[in-house]
Amino acid sequence: MNKVFGEKINNINYENEKRSLCSHFQYLKNKVMTVHNAKGHHFLPGDGIENGESHFDCIEREMLEETGYRAFIIC
Numbered sequence: 001m002n003k004v005f006g007e008k009i010n011n012i013n014y015e016n017e018k019r020s021l022c023s024h025f026q027y028l029k030n031k032v033m034t035v036h037n038a039k040g041h042h043f044l045p046g047d048g049i050e051n052g053e054s055h056f057d058c059i060e061r062e063m064l065e066e067t068g069y070r071a072f073i074i075c
Contacts, residue, residue, distance in 0.1 A: 018049045020058040035066045
C-alpha cells in the first residue's frame with residue numbers, strides 16, 4: 001500500500017522529498033505545538049530541506065517561518 005498525504009491526482013508523477021519536522025512538547029502542560037492551516041488541519045512545524053541545509057538548520061528555519069519562535073536544538 002502506498003502512503004499518500006493529501007489528495008493524490010491521477011497522471012501526475014510525485015517525487016519523494018527530504019523533510020524535517022519538529023515536535024515541541026510541554027511536559028508539565030501535556031501539550032504539543034502544531035501549525036494550523038486554512039483548511040483546519042494541524043501539522044508539526046517543518047517542511048522540505050533546502051540544498052546544502054542540514055536537518056537541524058531546516059528545523060530552525062521552519063520553526064521561525066511557521067511559528068515566529070526561534071528553535072534551539074540541543075543534542
